[in-house]
Structures are given as C-alpha cells and as structure tokens.
Amino acid sequence: MTETPDAPADVAPELHEADGEDADGSPSLPGVPDVDVDPEAVQVPPVSGREAGHSTSTGKPIRFFRSDRRPEGDADRGCDDGSCGCDGNDSGGPSRTAPVADGGATPANVDGEGSLGDLEFTEPAEGVSQDVEGSAPDERVGVPEGVDLETPSYRIRAEMNDIEEPDDKTWFMELDAAVIDEGRCIQCGTCVASCPSDSIGIGDDGLPELVKMCTGCSLCWDFCPRGGLRYERQWKITGGEDNVKGAGDPITEFSAKVEDDWRENAQDGGLVTSVLIHLLEAGEIDGALIATESDDEPWKAESFLATTPAECIENAGSFYNQTMALGNLDVDQWEEKLPDEDPADLSLALVGTPCEIEGIRALQDFEWDYASQEAGVRAVDYTIALMCTKNFNYRRLMGEKLEAERGIAPEDIGKMDVLHGNMMVYDHSGEMILEEDVEEFHDAALKGCDECADFTGYCADLTVGSVGSSDEYSSVIVRTEQGLKAWELTEPDLDYHDLEDRSAIGGLQSWDKKKAFESLQRPFDPDAPRFIEYTDHADSYGTIRNPHEDAH
Numbered sequence: 229m230t231e232t233p234d235a236p237a238d239v240a241p242e243l244h245e246a247d248g249e250d251a252d253g254s255p256s257l258p259g260v261p262d263v264d265v266d267p268e269a270v271q272v273p274p275v276s277g278r279e280a281g282h283s284t285s286t287g288k289p290i291r292f293f294r295s296d297r298r299p300e301g302d303a304d305r306g307c308d309d310g311s312c313g314c315d316g317n318d319s320g321g322p323s324r325t326a327p328v329a330d331g332g333a334t335p336a337n338v339d340g341e342g343s344l345g346d347l348e349f350t351e352p353a354e355g356v357s358q359d360v361e362g363s364a365p366d367e368r369v370g371v372p373e374g375v376d377l378e379t380p381s382y383r384i385r386a387e388m389n390d391i392e393e394p395d396d397k398t399w400f401m402e403l404d405a406a407v408i409d410e411g412r413c414i415q416c417g418t419c420v421a422s423c424p425s426d427s428i429g430i431g432d433d434g435l436p437e438l439v440k441m442c443t444g445c446s447l448c449w450d451f452c453p454r455g456g457l458r459y460e461r462q463w464k465i466t467g468g469e470d471n472v473k474g475a476g477d478p479i480t481e482f483s484a485k486v487e488d489d490w491r492e493n494a495q496d497g498g499l500v501t502s503v504l505i506h507l508l509e510a511g512e513i514d515g516a517l518i519a520t521e522s523d524d525e526p527w528k529a530e531s532f533l534a535t536t537p538a539e540c541i542e543n544a545g546s547f548y549n550q551t552m553a554l555g556n557l558d559v560d561q562w563e564e565k566l567p568d569e570d571p572a573d574l575s576l577a578l579v580g581t582p583c584e585i586e587g588i589r590a591l592q593d594f595e596w597d598y599a600s601q602e603a604g605v606r607a608v609d610y611t612i613a614l615m616c617t618k619n620f621n622y623r624r625l626m627g628e629k630l631e632a633e634r635g636i637a638p639e640d641i642g643k644m645d646v647l648h649g650n651m652m653v654y655d656h657s658g659e660m661i662l663e664e665d666v667e668e669f670h671d672a673a674l675k676g677c678d679e680c681a682d683f684t685g686y687c688a689d690l691t692v693g694s695v696g697s698s699d700e701y702s703s704v705i706v707r708t709e710q711g712l713k714a715w716e717l718t719e720p721d722l723d724y725h726d727l728e729d730r731s732a733i734g735g736l737q738s739w740d741k742k743k744a745f746e747s748l749q750r751p752f753d754p755d756a757p758r759f760i761e762y763t764d765h766a767d768s769y770g771t772i773r774n775p776h777e778d779a780h
Contacts, residue, residue, distance in 0.1 A: 398446040398762045400428060400438050403455055405775035406765060408435055412454045412676040414619070416580075417555030418587030419448035421601040430552050434622070450759050451590050453583045454676045460754040463686040466589050467707060471686050472754050479706045480715075483697035484724030490541045495645070496694045497702030499718075500579055500612055501544040503690065505537040506717040507577055513610060514569055516540065516577040517556065519547050526638035528622050531556035533576075535565050546614070548644060549622040550674070553580045554587050557604025571603035577610040582685035585613045589687040590758070610714055613685020615693025615703070615733075617646070617666075617677075617740055624672035636662060647694055681744035681752070683737045690714060696733040703727055 339345055371377060400419075407413050419436050420428045428448060429439035436448075449456040463471045470477035485497030507513045520532035520543045529547035534540045559571045566574065578588060591598065591605050598605050630636045630653070642656035646666055653662035685691045689711030696703040704724075706715050727733075745752055750760065750768040766773050 397444045398449040400442040406771040414676040415550035416584045417552035420555030422447040422451045426599045461758045466687040481727035482704045482724045483701045483728045484722045485701045495546040499702040504540045533562040558600045559603045574607035575609045576607045579612045581616045582682040585688045611688045613688035613691045618673040678747035681741040683740040696729045
C-alpha cells in the first residue's frame with residue numbers, strides 16, 4: 229500500500245530550510261510547506277479494487293534524499309556516475325546536490341544546484357540533407373528477416389481516406405501517364421507556364437516533371453496541346469471561322485529577305501531577326517524570347533531573352549529541338565537583363581513553333597493566376613510562328629542519327645535546314661555535307677509532332693518559313709493587326725514581293741493535316757469544346773484512368 233509521510237507538528241504552513249530535518253530526524257524537503265495533518269484521519273485506498281472518492285494510484289511514490297544521506301547499504305559503495313543519487317564524487321563523504329529521483333541520475337548539463345551548464349551543439353550540414361547515422365534517409369530499419377516491404381503507390385490514398393474524388397479533377401500524374409510517359413510530349417512548356425502553384429519544373433531530360441505537391445487544379449492538362457487542349461478549336465477562337473482551311477485566311481503574304489551583312493548567319497531571308505530588331509528599336513518590346521545555342525552542347529537549343537539588336541543578330545538561325553519556351557516565361561529568370569523594368573509593364577515577343585503559340589494564346593484567354601509565369605504570360609504582345617512539320621529529340625538527332633550513324637560530329641556543323649522535304653547539313657565553310665530525305669530521320673522526331681496539323685502557325689501574328697519562296701528569301705504570312713504593325717515597321721529595310729508559291733504552303737499544310745489525322749486517336753473537330761476531358765481522352769487513347777491510384 230502507499231506510504232504516507234509523517235506530518236509536521238506546526239499548524240501554520242512554513243517552508244523548511246533546505247538543510248533542515250523533520251522532528252523524527254528525516255531530511256526535510258526544500259520548498260515543501262509544513263501542514264497540520266492527523267495521521268489517523270488519512271484515508272488510504274486499498275491495494276486492489278476502487279472506491280469512490282479515493283485515488284486509484286497504487287504505484288510506489290518517489291522518495292527523495294540528499295547525497296549525504298544515501299540509502300542503507302550504499303554508504304561505503306561510492307560511485308562516480310551519480311547513479312546512487314550522489315554528485316559523482318566517489319569519496320563517500322557528504323556532498324550537497326539538488327534532490328534527485330530515487331535511484332535516478334542527475335540530468336545532463338545540470339550542476340548540483342540545478343543550474344544549466346555549458347551546452348554543445350552539432351553543426352547542421354550545409355547544402356545537403358542531414359545525414360542520419362550514416363545511412364540513407366529513406367532506408368527502412370527494423371524490418372523482420374525475410375520480409376520484403378515496398379513503398380506503397382498512390383493507391384494507398386484512396387484506401388486510407390475513402391473519399392470519392394470529383395470527376396473533373398485532373399492531376400499532373402494523369403498528364404504524365406497520358407502524354408509524357410507515352411512519348412507524346414512536344415516540349416512546348418505550356419504545362420509549366422499554366423501551373424498556379426509552381427509545382428511543375430523542367431527535368432534534365434528536357435521534359436516536364438513534378439517538383440512539389442500537385443494540387444489537382446487541372447490546368448496543366450487543360451492547356452497541353454497533346455492533352456486537354458483541342459488545338460484546332462484554338463485556331464478558330466484566335467483567327468476566326470476561316471482559319472482552318474489551307475493556310476488560313478491571312479491579311480497578306482510576302483517573299484522577303486534582309487540585305488544587311490549580318491544575314492549571312494541567319495536562316496533563309498533573315499526575316500525573324502529583322503522584325504525583332506525593328507520592334508526593339510521602335511520601343512514596341514523590351515525583349516524577345518528566342519532560342520540560343522547551349523554553351524555545353526553544340527546545336528542544342530535553349531531559351532534566351534534577347535534585349536538588344538546585337539543579341540538578336542548573334543542568335544540568328546534555326547535549331548531543330550524544342551526549348552520548353554513557355555516554361556521560361558518567369559521574368560525573375562531574366563531579371564539581370566531587365567533591371568529597370570516593372571514586370572507589369574513589360575512587352576515581349578515570342579518566337580516559337582505553332583504548338584507553343586497555341587499554348588500562349590490559350591493561356592492569355594483566361595484571367596487566371598499563373599504564379600511565377602504570370603507576368604511573362606501577360607507580357608507577350610507579339611507572336612512569331614516558325615513553319616514546322618516536326619521537331620526532334622536532340623540526343624537522337626545529333627548523337628545517334630548524325631554522329632553515330634553518319635559520322636558528322638555536332639561541333640563540325642555550321643548550319644542545318646529542312647527544305648523541300650530534305651534534311652540539309654552544312655559545315656562551317658558553307659559546304660553541304662549531307663542531304664537526305666527527312667523521313668530518314670523520323671525515328672529522331674518527337675512522336676507528338678505526328679499529331680499536329682498546324683504547319684503554318686494559325687494562332688500567330690506572323691508566320692515565317694522557307695516553303696513557298698526561292699532560295700535566300702523567307703515566306704511571310706501576316707495574320708493579325710499586330711502582325712501587320714510589326715511588318716510595317718520592318719518593310720522599309722526589306723527586299724520583298726508577293727508570295728511566290730502559295731500552293732507549296734497549302735500543299736504542305738494539307739500533307740501535315742493528313743498525317744495528323746492518321747496519328748490522332750481522338751476526333752479532329754474545330755467546332756467541339758476547347759478542352760477535352762481526361763476521361764474522354766483516356767477512352768480514345770486507351771490511357772489508364774486515375775494512374776495516381778493504380779501503382780503509377
């Protein structure tokens with residue numbers, strides 16, 4: 229049964245001195261008041277059972293003692309670790325310490341008077357995750373022998389919460405399963421630009437990847453030209469009812485070239501570079517998002533914001549791989565090039581493939597917050613589309629098709645072009661070193677390009693390419709009033725005439741559509757709703773539904 233200490237004789241509560249003794253010779257407890265208690269009046273609960281009004285505790289209470297009154301049998305033991313209640317002095321003589329629990333040790337970093345001593349801290353690692361006992365942070369410990377545990381898939385979410393998910397909620401994992409994992413991504417970057425939580429980034433392989441938690445807002449799916457965006461509907465929304473036949477219904481068309489000396493390094497007639505220079509010099513734009521060559525890998529294109537005519541000229545020419553252009557619209561990324569500009573007042577030009585222009589047009593049609601890309605999306609005032617039948621995976625084109633199979637190293641290439649259905653490669657002296665049917669390079673093309681029916685960039689302000697014009701001239705299609713404004717700024721410095729061969733452009737556009745119709749596994753319908761539900765797409769393409777709950 230529980231032990232009850234003898235009560236002091238004094239009636240009025242008084243605090244004992246820390247070094248005193250009670251009347252019976254037992255040590256007094258510091259800070260414990262004396263009270264008048266009749267021992268015979270104290271009710272003690274039975275060892276077992278329970279009575280109302282009494283404590284149910286049957287455990288042994290903590291008894292305190294000072295180190296100069298050690299428990300019987302310990303007086304001569306002497307210890308040096310404080311386990312007997314002493315302060316670690318093994319002399320066996322009296323020592324004054326703060327009371328400690330019966331049989332316990334004194335707290336670490338606390339001296340005999342209860343004062344906190346010096347503390348030592350381990351410096352945290354810098355720039356890396358904290359090492360946990362020298363092992364991987366995700367290493368399982370204490371796993372029974374012979375038991376094989378696997379990390380559960382997203383399916384566990386449904387098993388744990390039993391909450392039915394809304395039918396209209398689409399996750400990045402579904403875009404990943406239907407487009408990226410299937411090799412259909414065209415690397416336009418629209419999904420990155422659309423994400424309001426900045427949850428999508430660009431991986432080392434140039435493909436979109438989830439960098440933090442997906443909120444399931446569905447925007448990345450809705451705006452993907454190979455996912456939820458019915459791109460042919462966007463043509464009509466941007467360019468009108470006639471913008472789906474032949475080359476569309478442009479305002480005017482020309483064959484033109486630049487006569488300045490810098491055109492030698494430009495593609496065809498140098499029209500894109502010239503337009504950008506005139507827009508910059510007229511103060512119409514603060515910069516142009518274009519492609520530049522990687523510092524590390526020859527002929528690999530990367531996004532670049534040109535803010536001067538010299539930068540435009542330096543980066544003249546075409547590359548044949550995508551740059552995830554719309555994934556690089558975060559103006560903070562280019563802050564050092566625009567130090568005095570308010571992001572809200574920026575005006576930019578975007579040069580890109582037709583799918584990239586489709587993406588930016590769709591984004592701009594909605595007043596939603598696109599997080600870090602918001603200012604860049606709103607700043608694009610001029611769009612220039614490059615005529616495009618297909619784009620290529622950099623490593624498959626340059627590393628496999630050209631270098632490994634044909635012995636042409638990327639660093640030996642001075643210029644590339646796709647013209648008249650042929651892949652043309654020139655060395656640095658201008659001599660042609662390869663001319664082959666572009667179909668021989670089909671394995672290096674992006675699979676998603678086969679589904680595109682937009683050769684001429686229906687959604688752009690200006691379309692520029694080589695088809696339809698003679699050598700050294702560029703074909704220019706002016707589609708909007710904004711495009712006409714850019715043309716009129718540039719036209720005085722050009723050698724130009726009416727478009728030479730409209731049928732060549734129309735014929736290639738028709739061929740491109742035919743190929744797309746064969747590759748698309750969904751209906752092609754310019755009059756259908758702009759956005760395609762994931763469930764409808766999954767039915768057409770045989771994509772698994774709810775991949776995040778099915779071991780994806």
